[in-house]
Amino acid sequence: MAEPALLRASGLVRRFGGLAAVDAVSIDLRVGEIHAVIGTNGAGKSTLVNMLSGELPPSSGSVSFAGHDVTRWPQPRRARAGLGRSYQRTTIFNEFSVLENCRLAAQARAPGPWAFWQRAGRDAPSLAAAKGALDAAGIAAFAARTAGTLSHGAKRQLEIAMCLATAPRALLLDEPLAGMGGEESGRMLALLTTLKAGHAILLVEHDMDAVFRVADRITVMVNGRVIASDVPEKIRVDPAVREAYLGNDDSPTLAAGAAALPPEGARPALGRPGGQPDAT
Amino acid sequence: MATEATPIEGDGIAAEVGTLPDIARREPGGWWVPAAVVLLLAVLPALISPYAQDLVARIAIYAIFALSLELLVGATGLVSLGHAAFLGIGAYAVVLGSGDAGAPLLLLLALAVGGAAGYALFVGALSLRTRGVYFIMVTLAFAQMAYFVVHDTQAGGGSDGIFLYVKPVLAIGGNTLLDLGEHLPFYYCVIAALAATYGLLAMLLGSRFGHALAGIRVSEQRMRAAGFPTYPYKLAAFVIAGALAGLAGALLAIQDGAVNPELLGWHESGAVLLMIILGGLGSLRGAVIGAAAFTLLKELVQSEALLGPLASHWQMTLGLAIIAFVALLPKGLIGLGALLRGKTHG
Numbered sequence: 001m002a003e004p005a006l007l008r009a010s011g012l013v014r015r016f017g018g019l020a021a022v023d024a025v026s027i028d029l030r031v032g033e034i035h036a037v038i039g040t041n042g043a044g045k046s047t048l049v050n051m052l053s054g055e056l057p058p059s060s061g062s063v064s065f066a067g068h069d070v071t072r073w074p075q076p077r078r079a080r081a082g083l084g085r086s087y088q089r090t091t092i093f094n095e096f097s098v099l100e101n102c103r104l105a106a107q108a109r110a111p112g113p114w115a116f117w118q119r120a121g122r123d124a125p126s127l128a129a130a131k132g133a134l135d136a137a138g139i140a141a142f143a144a145r146t147a148g149t150l151s152h153g154a155k156r157q158l159e160i161a162m163c164l165a166t167a168p169r170a171l172l173l174d175e176p177l178a179g180m181g182g183e184e185s186g187r188m189l190a191l192l193t194t195l196k197a198g199h200a201i202l203l204v205e206h207d208m209d210a211v212f213r214v215a216d217r218i219t220v221m222v223n224g225r226v227i228a229s230d231v232p233e234k235i236r237v238d239p240a241v242r243e244a245y246l247g248n249d250d251s252p253t254l255a256a257g258a259a260a261l262p263p264e265g266a267r268p269a270l271g272r273p274g275g276q277p278d279a280t
Numbered sequence: 281m282a283t284e285a286t287p288i289e290g291d292g293i294a295a296e297v298g299t300l301p302d303i304a305r306r307e308p309g310g311w312w313v314p315a316a317v318v319l320l321l322a323v324l325p326a327l328i329s330p331y332a333q334d335l336v337a338r339i340a341i342y343a344i345f346a347l348s349l350e351l352l353v354g355a356t357g358l359v360s361l362g363h364a365a366f367l368g369i370g371a372y373a374v375v376l377g378s379g380d381a382g383a384p385l386l387l388l389l390a391l392a393v394g395g396a397a398g399y400a401l402f403v404g405a406l407s408l409r410t411r412g413v414y415f416i417m418v419t420l421a422f423a424q425m426a427y428f429v430v431h432d433t434q435a436g437g438g439s440d441g442i443f444l445y446v447k448p449v450l451a452i453g454g455n456t457l458l459d460l461g462e463h464l465p466f467y468y469c470v471i472a473a474l475a476a477t478y479g480l481l482a483m484l485l486g487s488r489f490g491h492a493l494a495g496i497r498v499s500e501q502r503m504r505a506a507g508f509p510t511y512p513y514k515l516a517a518f519v520i521a522g523a524l525a526g527l528a529g530a531l532l533a534i535q536d537g538a539v540n541p542e543l544l545g546w547h548e549s550g551a552v553l554l555m556i557i558l559g560g561l562g563s564l565r566g567a568v569i570g571a572a573a574f575t576l577l578k579e580l581v582q583s584e585a586l587l588g589p590l591a592s593h594w595q596m597t598l599g600l601a602i603i604a605f606v607a608l609l610p611k612g613l614i615g616l617g618a619l620l621r622g623k624t625h626g
Contacts, residue, residue, distance in 0.1 A: 120488045
């Protein structure tokens with residue numbers, strides 16, 4: 001852990017009425033690391049991501065990014081500073097081309113966004129950024145396709161590509177594997193592993209198997225609180241985590257995931273990063 | 281991640297973007313159709329009566345008004361129910377600015393456009409803090425506020441309105457270049473204004489600014505996550521729309537030679553919303569077609585020669601006709617072409 005934390009949240013609290021959806025959560029992200037946040041439904045994971053990205057102001061606590069206190073920064077300003085996020089529900093622009101989706105996202109940072117006499121499709125800086133993002137996400141082959149016609153897996157990749165097009169340094173990914181099949185998941189995990197070299201990644205995910213395959217650190221949330229935060233090997237044997245997961249009959253997915261944890265040291269191999277997705 | 285360093289495939293990519301049926305809003309025929317229509321409108325006065333010329337000019341003025349609202353509703357996804365306020369402010373600016381002695385045309389136009397833009401800046405700055413149905417209600421409330429200001433004050437002329445005693449002229453050093461009191465110069469002035477408005481909006485929508493507005497229409501959340509401060513974008517669209525509505529209002533006042541508070545009323549705001557829905561949201565051409573269809577439909581249902589005693593109940597006939605249109609053509613009149621093509625192919 002030579003890298004200093006790029007994003008650091010300290011004592012974040014968010015109350016909705018009397019309920020503390022997120023209660024005194026501290027978390028940090030470093031470049032070169034995938035930091036996974038897991039927890040049952042309603043554990044406060046999405047609320048946490050929304051506070052980190054700036055969509056939701058915290059009731060108390062602070063967020064710092066790249067040495068700045070960004071607690072009071074609105075989301076667009078944090079995004080331009082290099083804090084990108086993806087959504088659990090795919091939020092791509094269905095009627096635009098795949099390339100235009102990324103170009104539009106990149107435009108947020110390109111100079112001269114008000115130049116109304118210039119055609120958008122001829123804006124070189126944002127086009128270059130978009131092209132680079134499509135390459136990085138492995139969907140360059142679909143550049144000319146209308147985004148709405150992509151397969152679910154490719155749409156999720158586009159969601160990541162749009163994030164990358166804004167040249168972020170930290171990525172907040174809210175369930176990027178939601179609704180994906182096995183092959184699509186493998187491709188996405190390979191992509192995340194490639195991206196961590198240059199990015200600090202926060203991964204919120206329900207798929208335990210996937211989390212233990214790619215995460216460098218795991219934070220476990222229950223009822224808005226962090227009950228454990230450590231490397232996967234330690235989390236796997238943490239008594240509090242096993243109690244929370246295996247002792248809770250309401251979350252069969254998580255219980256099954258925890259039960260199915262591979263033994264220590266047996267990390268499954270990943271597919272080749274940047275592989276081309278199938279053209280469906 | 282490679283960004284600036286990546287060499288782009290220059291025009292190849294740009295051409296790819298351009299040929300896609302995406303937010304560039306490319307419509308069949310590209311520039312040829314609007315250009316041909318302007319040309320047709322330019323030669324039309326030689327073929328039709330002065331009465332018909334006035335009707336075409338009126339349609340063109342309402343087309344400018346409809347285009348201005350299309351920028352908000354169709355392009356940005358902001359449904360305003362108070363757009364008539366800007367039309368009315370433009371109209372009143374001309375009449376009040378002209379006074380008893382008259383005033384130069386360019387000054388009056390500047391007053392109308394500037395006044396409407398100023399009020400749009402004020403209304404937009406406040407109303408854009410709300411969303412959805414609240415935005416509709418707040419824009420309506422601000423329009424009604426402007427309505428009552430002209431309706432209930434001496435300066436506004438009260439419920440009867442005010443006459444425009446002197447039609448404005450464009451003159452340089454005593455030489456009159458354009459007298460808008462005459463039919464033909466006024467007609468050409470209106471057509472030029474419509475062409476300029478259409479061209480400006482087409483350029484705006486194709487630019488990065490226009491694409492950002494389209495992004496906001498589809499998902500404002502996504503745009504903010506990418507780093508767009510969406511509020512100034514929406515405010516800019518609101519002010520431009522208000523300014524163009526002010527231009528339409530100025531032309532309307534000059535044509536009618538009078539203004540009255542109804543120009544700012546919610547009936548007028550509702551009518552222009554109907555025009556763009558009737559024509560087809562999301563299309564500049566739709567806005568123009570909708571303005572023409574609505575104005576002609578209104579003439580038709582008010583015609584005693586055609587409908588006899590029914591003409592006195594024209595509001596009911598108009599309402600039924602519009603319901604029928606919207607029910608049968610959910611994509612508006614602009615969708616008619618695609619519908620017919622689809623039928624013949626399918």
